[in-house]
Amino acid sequence: MPLKEKNLIRHIRRASQRSAAVTSTGAGVARTGIGIGIGIKTGIGDDCAVLSLPPGHELLVTTDFSLENVHFRRDWHAPELIGWRCLTRGLSDIAAMGGNPHAAFLSLALAGDVPQKWVDGFFKGLLDLSKKFNVPLAGGDTAQSPSGIQADIVVVGSIPKGQAVLRSGAKAGDAIYVTGRMGGAAAALEEFMESTKTKPSSGKNAGYFRPMPRLIAGQELRQQKVASAMIDLSDGLSTDLEHICEESGVGAEIEADAIPRAQFGPGNQLVPLDLALNGGDDYELLFTSSKQVASKLGGVPVTRIGRITKSLGMRLIGADGKSRKLKAAGWEHFAAKP
Amino acid sequence: MPLKEKNLIRHIRRASQRSAAVTSTGAGVARTGIGIGIGIKTGIGDDCAVLSLPPGHELLVTTDFSLENVHFRRDWHAPELIGWRCLTRGLSDIAAMGGNPHAAFLSLALAGDVPQKWVDGFFKGLLDLSKKFNVPLAGGDTAQSPSGIQADIVVVGSIPKGQAVLRSGAKAGDAIYVTGRMGGAAAALEEFMESTKTKPSSGKNAGYFRPMPRLIAGQELRQQKVASAMIDLSDGLSTDLEHICEESGVGAEIEADAIPRAQFGPGNQLVPLDLALNGGDDYELLFTSSKQVASKLGGVPVTRIGRITKSLGMRLIGADGKSRKLKAAGWEHFAAKP
Numbered sequence: 001m002p003l004k005e006k007n008l009i010r011h012i013r014r015a016s017q018r019s020a021a022v023t024s025t026g027a028g029v030a031r032t033g034i035g036i037g038i039g040i041k042t043g044i045g046d047d048c049a050v051l052s053l054p055p056g057h058e059l060l061v062t063t064d065f066s067l068e069n070v071h072f073r074r075d076w077h078a079p080e081l082i083g084w085r086c087l088t089r090g091l092s093d094i095a096a097m098g099g100n101p102h103a104a105f106l107s108l109a110l111a112g113d114v115p116q117k118w119v120d121g122f123f124k125g126l127l128d129l130s131k132k133f134n135v136p137l138a139g140g141d142t143a144q145s146p147s148g149i150q151a152d153i154v155v156v157g158s159i160p161k162g163q164a165v166l167r168s169g170a171k172a173g174d175a176i177y178v179t180g181r182m183g184g185a186a187a188a189l190e191e192f193m194e195s196t197k198t199k200p201s202s203g204k205n206a207g208y209f210r211p212m213p214r215l216i217a218g219q220e221l222r223q224q225k226v227a228s229a230m231i232d233l234s235d236g237l238s239t240d241l242e243h244i245c246e247e248s249g250v251g252a253e254i255e256a257d258a259i260p261r262a263q264f265g266p267g268n269q270l271v272p273l274d275l276a277l278n279g280g281d282d283y284e285l286l287f288t289s290s291k292q293v294a295s296k297l298g299g300v301p302v303t304r305i306g307r308i309t310k311s312l313g314m315r316l317i318g319a320d321g322k323s324r325k326l327k328a329a330g331w332e333h334f335a336a337k338p
Numbered sequence: 339m340p341l342k343e344k345n346l347i348r349h350i351r352r353a354s355q356r357s358a359a360v361t362s363t364g365a366g367v368a369r370t371g372i373g374i375g376i377g378i379k380t381g382i383g384d385d386c387a388v389l390s391l392p393p394g395h396e397l398l399v400t401t402d403f404s405l406e407n408v409h410f411r412r413d414w415h416a417p418e419l420i421g422w423r424c425l426t427r428g429l430s431d432i433a434a435m436g437g438n439p440h441a442a443f444l445s446l447a448l449a450g451d452v453p454q455k456w457v458d459g460f461f462k463g464l465l466d467l468s469k470k471f472n473v474p475l476a477g478g479d480t481a482q483s484p485s486g487i488q489a490d491i492v493v494v495g496s497i498p499k500g501q502a503v504l505r506s507g508a509k510a511g512d513a514i515y516v517t518g519r520m521g522g523a524a525a526a527l528e529e530f531m532e533s534t535k536t537k538p539s540s541g542k543n544a545g546y547f548r549p550m551p552r553l554i555a556g557q558e559l560r561q562q563k564v565a566s567a568m569i570d571l572s573d574g575l576s577t578d579l580e581h582i583c584e585e586s587g588v589g590a591e592i593e594a595d596a597i598p599r600a601q602f603g604p605g606n607q608l609v610p611l612d613l614a615l616n617g618g619d620d621y622e623l624l625f626t627s628s629k630q631v632a633s634k635l636g637g638v639p640v641t642r643i644g645r646i647t648k649s650l651g652m653r654l655i656g657a658d659g660k661s662r663k664l665k666a667a668g669w670e671h672f673a674a675k676p
Contacts, residue, residue: 041396042504045585047434047570048398048495050502053391058379060386061477063445063492069484070447096385107401107445107490109408139399141490146407152445152479152490154401157386164388166380232385247383 008119008142012106013044015123016130016137040103040138049139051103057158060101062093068148076192079121080128081209082151085281087129089234090155091213092283096232097157098165098222101215103138104130105154109145122151133215165222165287170229170248172310174288179217179300182237183271184208184262186279191265208262211283216298218285224294230287236278240286241314242328248288253315254306254326277316278329346457346480350444351382353461354468354475378441378476387477389441395496400431406486414530417456419547421463423619427572428493429471429551430621434570435495436503436560439553441476442468443492447483460489471553503560503625508567508586510648512626517555517638520575521609522546522600524617529603546600549621554636556623562632568625574616578624579652580666586626591653592644592664615654616667 041050053059066086068074077085087104094101106126110119130137135155188208214232221227229248231240237259245252259277261270271279284300288308295302309315314326379388391397404424406412415423425442432439444464448457468475473493526546552570559565567586569578575597583590597615599608609617622638626646633640647653652664 042502046502046505047431047568048400048437048502050435050497051397051399052499053397055393059389059391059397059494061389061441061443061492061494062386063443063477063479063490065445065447065479065481065488065490067447067481067483067488070481093385097388099386103399105399105401105492107403109403109405109488139401141401141403143403143405143408145405146486148484150405150447150488152401152403154399154443154492156397156399156494159388161390164380164386167384230385 009044012123012137015127016044040136043136043138044140049103049105051138051156053158056161058161058164060094060097060099060157060159060164061154062090063152063154064089064093066151066153068150074118074149077209079118080125083122083125083127084129084210086151086153087126087155088211088213088283090153091129091133091135091215092232092234094155094157095213095215095218096165096230096285097159098163098218098227098230099157099159100219101133101135101155101157103156104135105156106137106140107142107152108140109143109150111145111147111149114149133213159222163222165218165227165230167229167231167244167247170244170250170288170308171290172250172308174228174290174308175293175304176241176252176254176286176288176306176308177293177302177304178233178237178260178284178286179214179297179302180282180284181260181262182233182282182284183276183279184264185211185281186275187262187264187271190275211281213283214285214298214300217300220297221287226289226291226293227287228289230285233282233284233286234280236280236329237286238277238314238326239328244286244288245312245314248308251309251312251314252306253309253317253323255317257319258303258305260301260303277326347382350461350475353465354382378474381474381476382478387441387443389476389494391496394499396499396502398432398435398437398495398497398502399492400428401490401492402427402431404489404491406488412456412487415547417459418463418466421460421465422467422548424489424491425464425467425493426549426551426621428491429467429473429553430570430572432493432495433551433553433556434503434568434623435497436501436556436565436568437495437497438557439471439473439493439495441494442473443494444475444478445480445490446478447481447488449483449485449487452487471551497560501560503556503565503568505567505569505582505585508582508588508626508646509628510588510646512566512628512646513631513642514579514590514592514624514626514644514646515631515640515642516571516575516598516622516624517552517635517640518620518622519598519600520571520620520622521614521617522602523549523619524613525600525602525609528613549619551621552623552636552638555638558635559625564627564629564631565625566627568623571620571622571624572618574618574667575624576615576652576664577666582624582626583650583652586646589647589650589652590644591647591655591661593655595657596641596643598639598641615664
């Protein structure tokens, strides 16, 4: 049995205060340079949280579900990884605007059969990441769920006025870039689906379930005014690239050989192209640019994978030089998965 | 079957744009004087929403679940009323700070068996209220739910710097006031629980399921600097008063006869005292004050129901003048309930 609502809130409030001082004088000590500049005047325990934004900045808001048996499975993913990934989803959206995250809010519904140990593990993972980027948990809601676990993470951040990197700015002729490598989380998930073991996520591929939001890379791109459009890779490269194309009114051409594929398994082999193109939960950044781009951003390698075209639709150029139509085949959250 | 995720988002985006212009020049035409002053630079369709806050203001953030079979039942509550009440929960929290709501964000998970007609009704109710207070739907998330309907509403608002009315400001000697009348929603719910009819919520008591967030009353109290502490009545008078007492480090004494009880049923009789004290979902405001208070705020009657005491704990003074211990017995969202 989880704690009763009031006790749970008290528990969260204490855990959150230990992890990142939510005080009347503002957020705690910065560990990464991220998350500075906002004051949390009132955190957990009032009708609303009260926050002050840095002057000359606009507000960023994003919300993301993490639902049991849709985004995670209790028998596959350790609770720490579910909590970590829950917050990653929100921070990664802030990264994709080039923004600075300031505070997180969690709505959490738990069925009566969820052990308090699971809840503690979930908060440990979430608060580990919240500490890393100095983004305190400043509020939320709790409820009893009729069945399973439903979490909704809200992250608020800020960005200097007018500087948000949108999905809609890509121009024909821009090159397309990604940070990091694609397909690792999907490959790990595929292995678990074929495995008979439970709790495989604590094993050697656990890293793919503890993705690092690319906040520093996103901020560097915004500061250097290099990116014309940007999105985070949460639903899969093909699907997220299609969002950029649709919002910008352009097409795209990707070189299959150029896509940086994750390494996986005992022989460290590259994941299949299909997983790199269509697997979700990478939480890397995809951006477009007409300018010179550094080979590393925030310590993460950057790779050119194609170009934006005037003609609509997406095309994939194979190793043989032949071009074929590329369909968005990423994760559809309205199909049961994982 | 509901629409697929992408189509659903497109559908919501259009409905939301029709209801309250989310444009690059800012929010739509004000209907009530509420919700003016913020610009939504980027709404639905990017990684984050981008909003600008009025200068000299602080940010307010609140999140609230509306879960099927916890906060509502599909066979009891019409979808329009569920959508309306989902947003009321968030707006009422902004009201309880004395704040100005600016934008709403909805995370919505739907099981495969939820008809699109239900979804349309839900959005109609939510957007009717969003229009009324000029609070556009500016983003959110959608997902397939393994079973049932889970909604999480986020409302962001603003308040002039340092003027938020907190729960923690009540002082011994302050009088305790409420807006409106208590217990109507609980009485209507009780009737439905005893009834064999389905969809009773479209009947004559439907008004209790379409509560009006007390935004104007809350703002008047903040502007007049009258309230020392404030909370909205969502979990029941006894539970919400206890929150004020705990956050302020004080006690309270309530006069049973003074509590304004809702009228209900064919004879318009007053609801039982128990429902007025402990029934949830009234969405009225409870506040404390040492000053003179108007008899109406935002057009809503205001009633003095007791006083804040130095000695901790809550007491109820009966019609016979005898005082007894008052226990917080409001809605516990960790107990199964509709």
